[in-house]
Amino acid sequence: MPKEALPKAMAELEEEQVLTLVKELLGNGVAPLEIVKALQEGMVEVGNRFESGDYFLSELVMAGEIMKGAMDILEPHLSGESAEHKGTIVIGTVKGDIHDLGKNIVIMLLKGSGYNVVDLGVDVPKEKFVEAVKDTGAPLVGMSVLLTSCQGALKETIEALRAEGLNTKVIIGGNYINETVRKHVGADYFATTASDGLKAATEVFGG
Numbered sequence: 001m002p003k004e005a006l007p008k009a010m011a012e013l014e015e016e017q018v019l020t021l022v023k024e025l026l027g028n029g030v031a032p033l034e035i036v037k038a039l040q041e042g043m044v045e046v047g048n049r050f051e052s053g054d055y056f057l058s059e060l061v062m063a064g065e066i067m068k069g070a071m072d073i074l075e076p077h078l079s080g081e082s083a084e085h086k087g088t089i090v091i092g093t094v095k096g097d098i099h100d101l102g103k104n105i106v107i108m109l110l111k112g113s114g115y116n117v118v119d120l121g122v123d124v125p126k127e128k129f130v131e132a133v134k135d136t137g138a139p140l141v142g143m144s145v146l147l148t149s150c151q152g153a154l155k156e157t158i159e160a161l162r163a164e165g166l167n168t169k170v171i172i173g174g175n176y177i178n179e180t181v182r183k184h185v186g187a188d189y190f191a192t193t194a195s196d197g198l199k200a201a202t203e204v205f206g207g
Helices: 002-011 015-027 032-051 057-079 101-112 126-136 148-163 179-185 194-205
Strands: 088-093 116-119 140-144 169-173 189-191
Touching: 002 015, 002 032, 002 057, 015 032, 015 057, 032 057, 032 101, 057 101, 088 101, 088 126, 101 116, 101 140, 101 169, 101 194, 126 140, 126 148, 140 148, 140 194, 148 169, 148 179, 169 179, 169 194, 179 189, 189 194
Parallel strands: 088 116, 088 140, 140 169, 169 189
Antiparallel strands: none
């Protein structure tokens, strides 16, 4: 079955096969979000291989490129799934960190679920987060981080938001993020997978 083959092709970094399978599944009427889930399974495996030393940064970058290609095919179908936006979410990778793989997957998933996402990009200074929340009035901010050395930037950014009197909820995401880190930096939620981010959004926006 193509759907079962997709996570494996993604994990093995077989670009042509991934894109062919995505088109095939769409053609067969499989829901776009289901296809995203299958791609994410493959991405999780890529992450596992990276952590165990079987994959290196070059593979991680390549996986991101393949995922981007797949999402380019899927995005027009995803946006059609929800006619009106459920709300606005601001997302960015904190200062000092340039990883955007996890962030981009979360953004695609949120957009596909009907949210309006303001993507600030990577290496984002705290002032930019503050400015974006003021401009949009977003009730939820997502901060992505992969490097443990950037925990200080997370804490500072959240403190900057609070100092401005902004009561926006903050979700932090990354592969090493846990409850301890969440408490330390003062975030409201933490996510280790893209679907955790979606759950938090559902909670904040009330469905």
